[in-house]
Amino acid sequence: MLHTNTNNTWAPDYSVHPGEVLEEHLEARDLSQAAFARLCGITPKQVSEIINGKNPITSDTALIFEKVLGVSASIWSGIDADWQLFQAKEKEKHAAQHCADWIKIFPSDFLKTLKRSVGKDAIAVRNAILSFFGVGSEAAYESRWTGRCAAYRHSPTFTSQDAALSVWLRLGEIEAEKLEMPPFSKAKLKAAISEIRPLTLLSQAEYMPRIKSILHECGVAFIVIPGIKGAPVSGATHKAANGRFIIQASLRHKTNDHFWFTLFHEIGHLMLHGDKIFIEGNSASPSDANQQYERQADEFSTKILLNDKPLDVFPQTRENILAFSSRLGIHPGIIVGMLQHRKSLAWHKFSDLRLKMAEDSL
Structure with missing residues (x-):
């Protein structure tokens, strides 16, 4: 462990605290900390802090110890450097485990x-x-x-589902931050609704760029980010760090009825609820306030799509659905989806009218 001063060396085979080495030398010489401090011309507090690991052995202190104890300054500096390196490695190891x-x-x-x-x-x-x-x-x-993810759940605990959701939202932010856009205008957005609604009759390849363009003029970035595993989300209304308003869709259900209802639902949030964040998906237990907001956005979307017309006032035949949707000027698949959601129509019935959406055409 400790060699004599004749060879002036000390070679530990493991990392050891410099204060322990100093304490061993003092005990070997029967020196108290106070007596050693007087010999060194430093305060007892400085000696105590070195022994207790509160202060390192500096180069100046190492030179003093060399004169008093006969152990070279390079050895004292080496002991301290080895200890500092050991501490850094331990810190790195713990940090790596925490990161993992x-x-x-x-x-x-x-x-x-x-x-x-x-x-x-x-x-x-x-x-x-x-x-x-x-x-x-x-x-x-x-x-x-x-x-932000609390808008999606009731539990205060941050979960892996929240982490997945944060990735999905951030992907939307990154895309939105690339755009040059005018300030958000609620008045323009309100006026744009009547321009967006007829687009339901177009193909996906036609209506997607039109939606983006129209909302862009309103100061809203419309971003489609396909859903990611662990985040069963349909859409969201949120703001980027730079204040940009975003309507984000995932095409989770990959049918046009879900897409259009979700789009107008999100527009409803912007029109009715300002810059709060709203996330649509499998929220386990939303708060009472959020439930109210979601109901209001659902009612807004329903009102826009049905143009204030009652839905369940005709026999649910293919001919009636086609005629009703034609009078409303929207795609019949939307009517089928709404009837199925209300359980007025079996899930399998007329589902061929609901159009599939393709992520690869975005």
Whole structure:
């Protein structure tokens, strides 16, 4: 453990605290901390803090110890450097373990994509996640996204579903932040509804760019981000960090009736509820306030699509559905979807009128 001063060396085979080494030398010489401090010309407090690990052995202190104890300054500096390196490695090890635990909450496909760029090192992956979200720390991530994802659930606990949802929302933010847009105008959005509604009769390839263009003029970014595993979400209304309003759709159900109802539902949130964040999906237990907001947005969407006409006033035959939708000027698949949702029509009946949507045509 401890060699004599004749060879002036000390070679530990493991990392040891410098204060322990100093204390051993003092005990070997029967020196108290106070007596040693007087010999060194430093205060007893300085000696105590070195022994207790509150202060390192500086180069100046190492030179003093060399004169008093006969152990070279380079050895004292080496002991301290070894200890500092050991501490740094321990800190890094604990940080890596913490990072490994933290990154597990994110979707596996998202992590695989990051690892292809930065490798599998947990700290590198953590840093890549923070860069993706545009934040500097895990605390900053949670501060921004815990509240936003709370719109999707009732539980105060941040879950892997929340993490997946935050990835989906952030993908929408990133796309929206690329756009040059005018300020949001509620008046323009209200006027645009009558321009958007007839687009239900067009093909997906025709109406998608028109929706984006019309909403863009209203100061709203319309972003379609296909759903990701772990986030069963249909759509959302939210704001990017730069204040840009976003209507985001996932095409989760991949049918035109769901798409159009969700779109007008989200427009309803912007018209009725301002800049609050709303996320549509499998919210386990939304708050009373959110339930009210969601009902209002549902009613708004229904009113726009049906043009204030009652839905259940005719026998549900194919001919009647086609005639009713023609009078309303909307696609018949929307009527079928609404009737099925109300359980006025069996789920399998006339489902061929509901058009499938393709993600690869976005």
